Amino acid sequence: MHEDSAIESWIAAMLTGSGLPVERRAEVADELHGHLQQRITAYRDAGLSEEQAIEGALADFGSPRVIRGQLRRQQRALDRRHALSELRRHTRWLLTVCGLFAVAAAIFAPGPPLTRYLAGACLFAVLLTTGSVATYFASLAERKVKHRLPRPEHHFVRSCLRWMAVAALFLAGTLLFGPVMVGIAGYLGQNSLFQSILYRAPEIVEGAPWLIWYNIGVAALESPIRSFVVPFFMVLGAALLITLYERSRCVDGQTTLVGD
Amino acid sequence: MRFDRELLKGTTETFLLAALAESPCHGYQLVEQLKRRSDGIFELGEGTVYPLLYKLEAKGWIKGQWDSDTALRRRRVYRITPRGRRQLAQRTRQWEELVRGMTLILKGAAHA
Numbered sequence: 078m079h080e081d082s083a084i085e086s087w088i089a090a091m092l093t094g095s096g097l098p099v100e101r102r103a104e105v106a107d108e109l110h111g112h113l114q115q116r117i118t119a120y121r122d123a124g125l126s127e128e129q130a131i132e133g134a135l136a137d138f139g140s141p142r143v144i145r146g147q148l149r150r151q152q153r154a155l156d157r158r159h160a161l162s163e164l165r166r167h168t169r170w171l172l173t174v175c176g177l178f179a180v181a182a183a184i185f186a187p188g189p190p191l192t193r194y195l196a197g198a199c200l201f202a203v204l205l206t207t208g209s210v211a212t213y214f215a216s217l218a219e220r221k222v223k224h225r226l227p228r229p230e231h232h233f234v235r236s237c238l239r240w241m242a243v244a245a246l247f248l249a250g251t252l253l254f255g256p257v258m259v260g261i262a263g264y265l266g267q268n269s270l271f272q273s274i275l276y277r278a279p280e281i282v283e284g285a286p287w288l289i290w291y292n293i294g295v296a297a298l299e300s301p302i303r304s305f306v307v308p309f310f311m312v313l314g315a316a317l318l319i320t321l322y323e324r325s326r327c328v329d330g331q332t333t334l335v336g337d
Numbered sequence: 338m339r340f341d342r343e344l345l346k347g348t349t350e351t352f353l354l355a356a357l358a359e360s361p362c363h364g365y366q367l368v369e370q371l372k373r374r375s376d377g378i379f380e381l382g383e384g385t386v387y388p389l390l391y392k393l394e395a396k397g398w399i400k401g402q403w404d405s406d407t408a409l410r411r412r413r414v415y416r417i418t419p420r421g422r423r424q425l426a427q428r429t430r431q432w433e434e435l436v437r438g439m440t441l442i443l444k445g446a447a448h449a
Contacts, residue, residue: 091384104413105387105391107411108364108387108412108413109384109387111363111365111411111412111413112363112364112365112383115365116365116383137382137383138382138383138384139382139383139384139385140382140384141384143382143384143385144382144384144385144387144388147385147388148387148388148391151388151391151392151395155395
């Protein structure tokens, strides 16, 4: 039995079906090849024949099936961790972009101007709050897969507070600068800033308090963003299902990467 | 000696961290050290060291680098990272407590 061919066939048996990426396989093969060669050399130096040295080295190394299983479980865990990390990142971006679309659509939709603007802001706030829940689950699952000690309560509160603080700031900004924005929009439309503010003033005072909440749903469903809303919530639902599934796989807050 | 698999969980990782905390090693050296330092009590399938090393590397506790100085085949040398040292310190404390507790319990059982 030739040394190199015996090592190569053992490594090939171990790597087949291991799930490692191609470039990683080459590295692992290189590393294990070096180890086996050293072991064979050590046995040869100890007085064993070529045949015995190879057999002894391969026996010491263990079953390729067992090692393949360990590598596969490890790779799956890494892939899952990466997927969750990406999911969390993309969920955040998706929510922010959808929120901005919602605001833009609400502002330029027909209806009383400040109401539209506030509706957009509220919709944005709702989306951010939803974002806090979605990213909480995604990051929780990610943390668990990373084998770190999760602190669900603290993390959840912090996550919600962070997102809601942004939403609150946005709402506060809307209340403070909404009339100015409406004025600018009116100025652009009617070419008269003062005229616009004067004409809109009664609507601002009378219409806004009652129509804000009513208009959240209406602004979303009657504006062009509905084409974004449905796929968005489908993606969000899928994300939540995946993260819940990942949570259910974690035992006592810990999942090992190798599995055993 | 054959140990219960559940009992051994985590011990190999701790050993690998401890060995790498002393000096950077490649896989072959680690296996040799494990045999020598445990006085033959721990005998590991040599191939099973690598998934563990990759796992520790994925966690950021150790870092592997190809050693190009050798005239033979390239070897990957592993070094412990600061995070790995912190992890080792934590595990060492846990082990010491565990051993102390188990010793007290088992001594008590032997005298009963």
